[in-house]
Amino acid sequence: AQKVTQAQTEISVVEKEDVTLDCVYETRDTTYYLFWYKQPPSGELVFLIRRNSFDEQNEISGRYSWNFQKSTSSFNFTITASQVVDSAVYFCALSVGFSGGYNKLIFGAGTRLAVHP
Amino acid sequence: SQTIHQWPATLVQPVGSPLSLECTVEGTSNPNLYWYRQAAGRGLQLLFYSVGIGQISSEVPQNLSASRPQDRQFILSSKKLLLSDSGFYLCAWSVGGIGNSPLHFGNGTRLTVT
DSSP states (O other), rough: OEEEEEOOOOEETTOOEEEEEEEEEEOOOOEEEEEEEOOOTTTOOOEEEEEEETOOOOOEEEEEEEEEEEGGGGEEEEEEEGGGGGGGEEEOOOOEGGTTTTTTEEEEEOOOEEEOO | OOOOEEEEEEEEEEEOEEEEEEEEEEEEESSSSEHHHHEEEEEEEEEEEETTEEEEEEEEOOOEEEEEEEETTTEEESSSGGGGGGGEEEEEETTOOOOOOOOOOOOOOOEEEO
């Protein structure tokens, strides 16, 4: 069965601290995709990154970086020098059924990040 | 550019009343469309998805139904709301025919059933 686990329910940091959000996934498929989304207080989900199962290179985008390790089935997200605007709920998601031309995302429960000034 | 509109933003309905939430997408053709529900403090649950007009797949048996009367219109309905239908409903679209295309979400509808 496919599953995404985000064990950290809430994280609280002070501005400028680095923070890592954990994501562990389960799937028997050899080809799959992983995603991260941000949900600010306004409610909409904002797409951050997509990674396929064959690309284990870490990715960096500004203060954001992602560490994908198939050996541990993890796709962790690090925010460097956090800012108050980073406060949001972050969701990790696994794509299943994409061979049918649609994208069924299985979401984790989310991690609420609070960055305090 | 593509945009997704979802309305209403908030809704308070009594138990037993009907429901209709609407979602439209602009700037793309033949999108895949999705309805997700987010219960308070929890993750997102896929309710329905559609790969074309009139084609609806249901993920979870429930009190809700979905319809896609036009290519870029997706409607979530209920004949009689239950208290358990309360939640945050999100519509999303992805590029049709490409299974790994990211989902792009609307602003959501917060539904409270009283």
